[in-house]
Amino acid sequence: MTNTDSVQPIAALAQQALAPKDVEPGRIYLVATADGEIETVDLTGPEFTGRLERKTGTTTVRDAASFLTYYAKHHDDSTEVYSDVEKLTVTAVLDAHQADGARFGGHRLHLALRKTKAWEEWTSLDGKLLTQDQFANFLEDHLAYLVDPDAATMLEIAQSIKASTKAEFQSSSRLQSGERKFSFVEDTKASAGAKGDIAIPETFKIAVPPFEGADAYSMTARFKYRIDRGQLALGFKLEQPEERAKAAFADVLAAIAEGVDTPILNGTPA
CATH class of the missing domain: 3.30.720 (Signal recognition particle alu RNA binding heterodimer, srp9/1)
Structure with a gap:
């Protein structure tokens, strides 16, 4: 056999080794490079198999x-x-x-759990005093959460508070009914200014859902007030809102x- 005859089968084997072959995802292959090195091709990753090894x-x-x-x-x-x-x-x-x-x-x-907007609005004013306008506007904007007295009664109270924003408040007293009466004079410059009063319950109840998707929970609110130089400031103190949230x-x-x-x-x- 001539040298030429022996070289031909070797060349054929070399060509066969270089021919492309199909590979399958999920397997590891050893590949011979042109410079004689061996490289590892790992096709076991999720980007090849389409499957994660575990949930994360x-x-x-x-x-x-x-x-x-x-x-x-x-x-x-x-x-x-x-x-x-x-x-x-x-x-x-x-x-x-x-x-x-x-x-x-x-x-x-x-x-x-995510707190509702209404819960955050009520608790953000807990213990704070507001002007008459601010307090009346808050009540009007949150009538849906007022339980006792009912929304209609509280609306009347809010409107009475708004109507007396320019008056000078002189005193407050507790009535036998449990309400607190605030007395005022509408025109202090006149010798006989028009007088009036506003009756506000000392406590009221609200029902507010603490969290999105949760039921409404009842809380008692106690009215707070201060008369300073004829100006009436109003607010409320909620009864243990943190405990209601935990409940x-x-x-x-x-x-x-x-x-x-x-x-x-x-x-x-x-």
């Missing part, structure tokens, strides 16, 4: 119903649930450690407890 990430929801929907889809027998009453949060570690082995703990569900959270937690199959731990996951 934290999903945040805003109400108990959404929490239970996501939980039902993704939990397993080792899922853990934690509650934090101070932060008003509930967190589920969906891939928590198992009794006989560790897991990543990287797939989580987080309930972060609302307890009800949310109870709703979640009914829908999960594991005890809810008091604390924060690692």
